[in-house]
Structures are given as structure tokens and as C-alpha cells.
Amino acid sequence: MNMLVCVKQVPDTTAVKIDxxxxxxxxxxxxxILNPFDGYALEAAARVKDKNPDAKLVVVAMGPEQAKAVxxxxxxxxxxxxxxxxxxxxxxxxxxxxxxxxxxxxxxIEEIEGKFDVIFCGKQAIDGDTAQVGPEIAEHxxxxxxxxxxxxxxxxxMMKVKKEMxxxxxxxxxxxxxxxxxxxxxxxxxxxxxxRKMAANKAVIPTLGFADLGLDAMECGLKGSPTKVKKxxxxxxxxxxxxxxxxxxxxxAKTLYAKLSEAGIM
Amino acid sequence: xxxxxxxxxxxxxxxxxxxxKNVGIELLTPGRMMADKQGGKLVxxxxxxxxxxxxxxxxxxxxxxxxxVDGPEYKEYNTDAYAIALTHLVEKYAPTSVLxxxxxxxxxxxxRVSCRVKTGLTADCTSLDVDAETxxxxxxxxxxxxxxxxxxxxPDQRPQMGTVRPSVFKKCEPTEAKAEIINEDFHVAADQxxxxxxxxxxxxxxxxVDLEGAEIIVSGxxxxxGPEGFGIIKEAADALGGVVGASRAxxxxxxxxxxxxxxxxxxxxxxxxxxxxxxxxxxxxAAGIGGADCIIAINKxxxxxxxxxxxxxxxxxxxxxxxxxxxxxxKARA
Numbered sequence: 001m002n003m004l005v006c007v008k009q010v011p012d013t014t015a016v017k018i019d020x021x022x023x024x025x026x027x028x029x030x031x032x033i034l035n036p037f038d039g040y041a042l043e044a045a046a047r048v049k050d051k052n053p054d055a056k057l058v059v060v061a062m063g064p065e066q067a068k069a070v071x072x073x074x075x076x077x078x079x080x081x082x083x084x085x086x087x088x089x090x091x092x093x094x095x096x097x098x099x100x101x102x103x104x105x106x107x108x109i110e111e112i113e114g115k116f117d118v119i120f121c122g123k124q125a126i127d128g129d130t131a132q133v134g135p136e137i138a139e140h141x142x143x144x145x146x147x148x149x150x151x152x153x154x155x156x157x158m159m160k161v162k163k164e165m166x167x168x169x170x171x172x173x174x175x176x177x178x179x180x181x182x183x184x185x186x187x188x189x190x191x192x193x194x195x196r197k198m199a200a201n202k203a204v205i206p207t208l209g210f211a212d213l214g215l216d217a218m219e220c221g222l223k224g225s226p227t228k229v230k231k232x233x234x235x236x237x238x239x240x241x242x243x244x245x246x247x248x249x250x251x252x253a254k255t256l257y258a259k260l261s262e263a264g265i266m
Numbered sequence: 267x268x269x270x271x272x273x274x275x276x277x278x279x280x281x282x283x284x285x286x287k288n289v290g291i292e293l294l295t296p297g298r299m300m301a302d303k304q305g306g307k308l309v310x311x312x313x314x315x316x317x318x319x320x321x322x323x324x325x326x327x328x329x330x331x332x333x334x335v336d337g338p339e340y341k342e343y344n345t346d347a348y349a350i351a352l353t354h355l356v357e358k359y360a361p362t363s364v365l366x367x368x369x370x371x372x373x374x375x376x377x378r379v380s381c382r383v384k385t386g387l388t389a390d391c392t393s394l395d396v397d398a399e400t401x402x403x404x405x406x407x408x409x410x411x412x413x414x415x416x417x418x419x420x421p422d423q424r425p426q427m428g429t430v431r432p433s434v435f436k437k438c439e440p441t442e443a444k445a446e447i448i449n450e451d452f453h454v455a456a457d458q459x460x461x462x463x464x465x466x467x468x469x470x471x472x473x474x475v476d477l478e479g480a481e482i483i484v485s486g487x488x489x490x491x492g493p494e495g496f497g498i499i500k501e502a503a504d505a506l507g508g509v510v511g512a513s514r515a516x517x518x519x520x521x522x523x524x525x526x527x528x529x530x531x532x533x534x535x536x537x538x539x540x541x542x543x544x545x546x547x548x549x550x551x552a553a554g555i556g557g558a559d560c561i562i563a564i565n566k567x568x569x570x571x572x573x574x575x576x577x578x579x580x581x582x583x584x585x586x587x588x589x590x591x592x593x594x595x596x597k598a599r600a
Contacts, residue, residue, distance in 0.1 A: 013411035014550050025414055036531060096381060126530060127410055130389040135377035144460035145345055147374045160464065164525065166370055166476045171465040184524055184531045226386030226423040230404065232416040241577035249586035256580050257594040265539060265560050
């Protein structure tokens, strides 16, 4: 059993502040974290490994040198080996170019680590929120996919995935090799042990660059990206609404209902 | 690829009973405006099994043409059959733009197809326009947890594709059916479908929680105090004809299933009315409710950030305010 988890280092978007004067994002001082959904994917893979101790768990991230921090974190939690995909040529890539680069890197890593049976991804990254890179990697590699996974287990040559649906959940069977994306499950990911943490800090993480992947420059970065950002702006802040501060809760509730009826809302 | 037509497509997601998700019909509203600006037809694409209700809905909501792909392999959504069928249609007819609802299935399908035809895809749009000169769609979407809006274009590839959030656009008034219906006889072999549904689990409360499509949501947070506190939330939701949502704090405490969670690591919702009860309104939660038409907050803490984004706020104990509000609603509806 050979598993790969794709992770991304993201700014903690909950710590992002808006400059009230210029109405722009303040990115300085915002901590970088492991994308939470990738943490759930890593935990799902770790649970498969718990039951199949011989399984190998490799982790890959695309990003600058600093992104090694999330690879080390993944090693500390559960991964056996880590790779960084990094290069100036990759900057400015949209999801199509990003998925092409990562899919190519996966093929390269498979030359060293052997074919992967399952590739785990987070449902989406919290900075871009597109949920496109996972399915696009699957498409480049010709793999079947199950998205919105909550948990999974190995069953013969198949993965059984509990998938979140709009009206509940479903168990989906998918033949390996396959790609799964994960959303937030009912449980929390495990914490690393001190021992694993220390080992992870010492781990050597190989980097795959543009030249290693043998990609065409036209497939990477802005040139390889069919979508372009035309403009970005901070959403207008809503004006504060009506605040009812009546002491008596019954009066407050009735006032609220009267206001809502007046405005035609109820 | 290059477009052969100036047509704009709306993929209308079908349900196993032959009906459709609301968002597909909602998208015909901006679709009309966009097709007119692009100078082409508004085409609804219906992939499903005996989806007569879906076809009828599209036909009475402004579609000029409906392309239908029908077969048992399309009864339940599955990535492979739908991706193969939609790619076939896109390659055959080469439209200039394709809109897909940003449901779980829509977000599963769209990237497979856009990647297969090597074009651009913009996710989760909340606003759409067309530059009439270039025919480029201006796809506007939130990023950075709703802190930033970005307008994306796909200038050199066709079709330009995007997924659009449910409930952002309103269905138009039903009109006379006028669409030309094209039945596309196209099938996907069983061995090309690599996933199978082994079991369907309905929500633990025995009913669906379609938060993304809900028009009214009553949500509970830390202030609800425990699983039993959701009783009054449910009562309020029932009185209003809505569904129950929850903040991350309530879900993490184990009071209610994650399927109910609204916010950054939960669902992004766009109801007409959102009632936040005992929810402080942290940015993670606020990011999920930006699309709500009207936010009503009930919270004991007068300084809770939820009041900054609420249209109507009541400073008070939800267990005292909600029962009276429920009474008022029931009285009015009696």
C-alpha cells in the first residue's frame, strides 16, 4: 500500500485583517499554516496506515522554500517521506497549471517511491477556496476520484469512502489507484509525538524544480494559466443594522417581529 | 479549443427523481443577460434519467434550446459518466461559456471537464457579467475566507467555464415554453464508470440538511449550551419553514453533526433569512453567511461581532427571545 498526501501552506485567513483606510488586505504578520482540509486528508491517510502498518505514506507540497514547514509538520504527524515542488517558473499558476505541475511531480516521485495506490488531497485550500486542484490532478493522471470525503477504509483492491452529500452521506466504492479529497470529519486530526517531531526537524526534504519535471514553460505559471485575475477588491462593508436592546426579552422579540414584518421580511 | 457558437450553456443538475436542483434554474436568469451580451442562444444542458421535470423547468425559465442526454447511467450522479457526457457535448457544440451550479456534484464535475478540454474554470462565483466587446465573462468570486473579492477572466480559451453558488441569483418568473429540444443519444459504458454507490446514509435526524439551497436558516452556536439547546433552534426553524445550521463551536463541541456547520470549514450559504442564535460571529462564520439577504442575530453579548454584520440584532438570551418570536410567527401564520 503506497499513499501520497498533497498539502499546501496557506496564510491563516482567519487572521487576515483589512486596512480600514485603504480597504486592502493586510498580509504582513499573518501566520502560515497547514491548510486545515489537507490536515484532514493526512489524518485519513494516517488512519489507513494505522490499520495497515506496512503502508508507506509520502507527502508533497508545491510552494516556496518556506513551505517545507508544512512538510515537516506532516512528517511529524504521520508521513514517512516528503517532497517539495518549487520553482520561480511555477509562480502565478492558476488551478490548471498548478494541477499540471503537481501531476507531473507525482509521476516523477513515483519513479522513486513506486506507484501510488491512493492520492489524498484536502477538499480545497482556505486561501483560494476553489476545490479544483484535486479533481484536476486526478484528471491529468487519469484517475477516478471521490470528493468531499469524511473517512475511508481499504477493502481489497478498493477504497470505501464516506462522502458528504447535501442531504446526508454516502459510501462510495472506488477502485485503486484513485484520488480522494477530504472535508472536515467529526474527529480532530492527531497531534505529533515529540519523538516524531524531532525526527521531522532533521529530515532532509528533496526539492523538485522546473528542470527536474521536464515541463514546457508554456504549461507553467501565468503562461500556462487560462484564467487571469482582472482585478481584486475588498467587499464593501455592510452598514450596521438595527440593534434592539430592550431589557424585557418578550418586548425585544415582539419589536423584532414588528420590524421584520414592516420591512416585509416575515 | 475555439468556440463554434456564441451560445451560453447552463448545466442544469438533475436529481434521481427526474427533477433538478434549484441552482440550475436560477442560473438561467443571469444566463439570459449574458447570452444576450454575447450574442448567442441560452442553452440548458440536462444530463439525467427521465428528467422530464428538469426539462420542463428549464423550458419555462427562459432557455432557447435544451440539449438532453438521457440514460440509466446518469440516474445517480457519478463523476465518470457525467464528465464523459459533458465533455462530448462541449467538444461537439463548442459553446463560448458554460455555467455550472456550485453544488457538491457541480464542483466535482466542472474541474474534470475544464481540465479535459484544457480551459479555464472559475469556482464559486457570486457575481457574473460579460464584456460585450470581447465576449469575456467577468467571473467574480470571494477568496481569502471572504476577505477579498476577485474578478477572473479567461480571455484566450473557450469555453470559459465557472461554477456559481446556489441562491445568489433568483429564478425568473415562469414564461411560455419555447425551447428547441435536442436529444443527444450518447451513452457511457458501464466499465468506464469507476465508482459505485454502496450505501446512502440520510442525515441522523432523518431529514436532509440542504443548507446551500435553503431559503431560511436558523443557526445555533456556543450560546445554545448543549445538544438539547438545539431543540428551540429546530422549533424556530420549523416555524419559519427553514433548516437548522450551526457554528463551528457547536459542531466541535459535538452538539450537532458537521453537516449543519456554516462557515469557512462548513457550508457557504445564501438564504433569504439567516438567524444566528448565540453565535459570536467570528470571521470564519461571517465568511459563510456573506450571501444572506437578511441576517438576524440574537446574542447576550452586546459587543459580539455578529452585530456588526447583522441587519437586525437583539441583545438578549436566546432561550427567552426565541419562544416569543416563535409565538409571534405562529400567530401571524395561523
